[in-house]
Every structure is written in C-alpha cells, then in structure tokens.
Amino acid sequence: MPQSRLKILLLDSGKEWGGGTNSMLELLKRIDRNTFDISCCFYNNYVRDKNESISEALAALDIPIFFIPQARQPAWAKLAKEALRTLLFFNKKIRLKCIFAIDKIWRINPNIQKINSLLEMGQYDILYMNNQPSSNFEGYYSTVGLPTTVIQHCRIEPLMNDQIVSMVNDLCHAIISVSDGVQKKLVQHGVNPRICHTVFNGIDVHQPLPDGRQLRQSFTADEDTFVFGSIGSLILRKSHHHILQALHLFNYAYPAARWKMVMVGAGPEHQALVKMAANYRILDNVIFTGFKSNAMEYLAAFDAFILASSSEGLPRVVLEAMLLNTPVIGSNVIGTAELIHHEETGLLFPYGDTQLLFRHFERLYLDKNYRLVLARNANEMVRTHFTIDKYVAGVEAVLGSIKRA
Structure with a gap:
C-alpha cells in the first residue's frame, strides 16, 4: 500500500509581499503534490499591485489557506513598553527581555493557541515556516x-540570541538556509550544524523574458539616457538613502549626463527619500513607482541595478537581474556577496561606502563593454547554478527527510 502524503502547514507570519513570498509561490507551483499535501496559514492577506491578494494566488494553485488576524497592540502594552524603554535604558538585554514578555502576553500566546489548534485539527506532519526563527516563536x-515536526526556511540573515538558539535546537528538525552565509551565521550563534541545510534560491531560467523598451519610454528615457534602478521595500534595511547619496556625487561629477533613477517599491521611508532627493536637487531625475508586481519588466529597462541593503539572505531580485543581463551593483553582505563575484559577475561595495558606490556608478556609466562582460558572466552563472529545479528539489529533500511520529 503506498504511503499517504505528508501533511504540511506552511506558516507565514510576515507583513508584506516580498521576495520570500515570491520564492515560496515558485516552490508551491512546482512541489510534488503526490508526496506533499500543503495548506497555508498567513497572518495577513497580502495584496500587491493590480489588487491581487495572496489568497487569490494560492487559490489559483488549489492550496487551502487559513488566516489568523492579528489584534492591534493594546494601550496597556504600548504604555508598559514605553515605560520600560525609559526605566531600563541602561541595560538593553534586560529591556528587550521585558518587552518580549509583554508581547508574549498579548500577541504570542494567543497565536500559539490558534496555530496549535490548526495543527491538531488538521493532523499535520510538518509545520514549515517561511521566515527566520526570531519571527516564529509562536x-x-x-x-x-x-x-x-518543525522545519524552518530562513530567508534572511537571522537575528539570534541565546533564547532563540535554544528554541531552535530543542524544537526544530531542520533549518533551511537560502545561502551559505545564512547557514554560517546560524552555526556561529550556536545552532546545531546537523540540522542546518543550505538550499539556494532559484529562478526559472526558461521563462519568457520581458523587453524593457516600452517602460523606458514611460520614464522618458531614450537610448542615450542611463537608467539606474532599485527594487525593494522602501525601508531602512534596504538603504535607498545610500543610493541617493552616491547619485548626488554622480550628478556633481557629471552635470551634463542624461540619467534616471527608478525606485520600485513602497514603504515608510518614501517621504524621507523624496525629501533627500529634493535637497540634493536630483528629484527631477528620480522616479518613485510604488509597489509593482512586474519587477522583471523594470529590471529589463535598467542599465544597472543596485541593491544597497544592510542585510539579505540570497536576494531573488539579483538572480532576476542577472537572468535579464542587467549589470548588478550590491553591498558586500551575506547572500548578495555569494551571487556577485566582484568584477566578474557584478560590482560589490562595503555597506554604506557611498564614495565607492559612486565610483561603481561612474564605471558602468562610462564603459558599455564592461557592462556587457559583467552581464554575460552573471547570466551564465545563474543558468548553471541557480535554477528553480535545484531549489525545489533541495526543499523537497529536506521536507521528505522527516519520519512520521
């Protein structure tokens, strides 16, 4: 008699539709349904442009989804945390521990009960979490x-402390890292190396590729206009302000240059970035598009893609840019540095070094042949080492390694 399918509940506790969500969807499109029976549990019904929601995307894949609506933080919790920040300003470790205890009362414990009920009623074999450990206490x-059985997919450089490490070692069967750098960080913090597995993000190298010429026209960018671009949430971690600082230097050095900077994404830093661009007197050259679901069309329209983040996992958007033969400049952080081999498949700069970032802008702007060499090398690397088939097979191997209780 054939063994029944492994029942999996995929838990996503995030707040936005980002690269990790897209990688998850690519996995769910291709995972072996004869082996794995998957349902999803989300805290938020993400919506991207054109008003497509995550529930609609999963329904199209015939995957059931449950939602656990999140309560707003009560006034007592907010006031208590503000008081603790004032009273315990001298000891960060104790302050964070006390704030966590408050969050556990009003948010974490109720979520534990709800997820526990779902797992028990559904008789799931695996809880597969699409985030990092610090976001998944419940x-x-x-x-x-x-x-x-708990399996964690860690998609970004993790935030760890002794409590989180102990939780992972005690309760986690396997933790999947999207890059060697993420796995190294986990082990350095004390996570048992025997439960750690690296499965690189992948991309469909056979998909039809878009043509960015029409979008360039919408930017009023002709063939002689150099289009810099970034894609990502407008949050501090993505460090778009460093890009604007480097563009300020570029504009000063090349006042006659015809260029545009297209920032694709939405987030709380939007107004601050607009103000910064205005102060640098480059706002007329900077285009803020808001969130867009057709990221690859924008990547195809760029002459150079920049990712200036303070931390990453293994950024899918870099793989997409490389597949589209768009040269990439990235900060030398975990994940990004595993994709960009400096001066071979792209250009790296130490995080926050806006002077060197400007020099990279200058180099790509002045040398089209060099851009072509970088793009060709990067494209070959992606097609050889970062295919979607390798990614799916790697995750399936970890999920399939568990033994039913």
Whole structure:
C-alpha cells in the first residue's frame, strides 16, 4: 500500500509581499503534490499591485489557506513598553527581555493557541515556516505536545540570541538556509550544524523574458539616457538613502549626463527619500513607482541595478537581474556577496561606502563593454547554478527527510 502524503502547514507570519513570498509561490507551483499535501496559514492577506491578494494566488494553485488576524497592540502594552524603554535604558538585554514578555502576553500566546489548534485539527506532519526563527516563536511553541515536526526556511540573515538558539535546537528538525552565509551565521550563534541545510534560491531560467523598451519610454528615457534602478521595500534595511547619496556625487561629477533613477517599491521611508532627493536637487531625475508586481519588466529597462541593503539572505531580485543581463551593483553582505563575484559577475561595495558606490556608478556609466562582460558572466552563472529545479528539489529533500511520529 503506498504511503499517504505528508501533511504540511506552511506558516507565514510576515507583513508584506516580498521576495520570500515570491520564492515560496515558485516552490508551491512546482512541489510534488503526490508526496506533499500543503495548506497555508498567513497572518495577513497580502495584496500587491493590480489588487491581487495572496489568497487569490494560492487559490489559483488549489492550496487551502487559513488566516489568523492579528489584534492591534493594546494601550496597556504600548504604555508598559514605553515605560520600560525609559526605566531600563541602561541595560538593553534586560529591556528587550521585558518587552518580549509583554508581547508574549498579548500577541504570542494567543497565536500559539490558534496555530496549535490548526495543527491538531488538521493532523499535520510538518509545520514549515517561511521566515527566520526570531519571527516564529509562536510557530515553534505551538508544536509542543504534538507529533508535528518543525522545519524552518530562513530567508534572511537571522537575528539570534541565546533564547532563540535554544528554541531552535530543542524544537526544530531542520533549518533551511537560502545561502551559505545564512547557514554560517546560524552555526556561529550556536545552532546545531546537523540540522542546518543550505538550499539556494532559484529562478526559472526558461521563462519568457520581458523587453524593457516600452517602460523606458514611460520614464522618458531614450537610448542615450542611463537608467539606474532599485527594487525593494522602501525601508531602512534596504538603504535607498545610500543610493541617493552616491547619485548626488554622480550628478556633481557629471552635470551634463542624461540619467534616471527608478525606485520600485513602497514603504515608510518614501517621504524621507523624496525629501533627500529634493535637497540634493536630483528629484527631477528620480522616479518613485510604488509597489509593482512586474519587477522583471523594470529590471529589463535598467542599465544597472543596485541593491544597497544592510542585510539579505540570497536576494531573488539579483538572480532576476542577472537572468535579464542587467549589470548588478550590491553591498558586500551575506547572500548578495555569494551571487556577485566582484568584477566578474557584478560590482560589490562595503555597506554604506557611498564614495565607492559612486565610483561603481561612474564605471558602468562610462564603459558599455564592461557592462556587457559583467552581464554575460552573471547570466551564465545563474543558468548553471541557480535554477528553480535545484531549489525545489533541495526543499523537497529536506521536507521528505522527516519520519512520521
């Protein structure tokens, strides 16, 4: 008699539709349904442009989804945390521990109970979490007393402390890292190396590729206009302000240059970035598009793509740019540095070094042949080492490694 399918509940506790969500969807499109029976549990019904929601995207894949609506932080919790920040300003470790205890009362414990009920009613074999451990306390502790196995997919450089490391080592069967750098960080913090597996993000190298010429026209960018571009949430971690600082230097050095900077994304830093661009007197050259679901069309329209983040996992958007033969400049951080081999498949700069970032802008702007060499090398690397088939097979191997209780 054939063994029944492994029942998996995929938990995503995030707040936005980002690269990790897209990688998850690419996995769910291709995962072996004869082996794995998957349902999803989300905290938020993400919506991207054109008003497509995550529930609609999963329904199109015939994957059931549950939502756990999140309560707003009560006034007492907000006031208590503000008081603790004032009273314990001298000891960060104790302050964070006390704030966590407050969050556990009003947010984490209720989520534990709800996820536990879903797992018990659905008799799931695996709780598969699409985030980093520090974002998934409730997921881990919801499995206590159940035969459910925990598998974590860590998609970004993790935030760790002794409590998180202990939780992972005690409750996690396997933790998937999207890059060697992420896995190295986990082990350095004390996570048991025997439960750590690296499965690189992948991309469909056979998909039809867009032509960016029409979008360039919408930017009023002709063939002689150099289009810099970035794609990502407008949040501090993505460090778009460093890009604007380097563009300020570029504009000063090349006042007659015809150029545009297209920032694709939305987020809380939007107004600050607009103000910064205005102060640098480059606002007429900077285009803020808001969130867009057709990221690859924008990448195809760029002459250079920049990712200036303070931390990453293994950024899917860099793989997409490389597939589209768009040269990439990236900060030398975990994940990004595993994709960009400096002066071979792209250009790296130390995080925050806006002077060197400007020099990279200058180099790509002045040397079209060099841009072509970088793009060709990067494209070959992606097509050889970062295919979607390798990514799916790697995740399936980890999920399939568990033994039913």
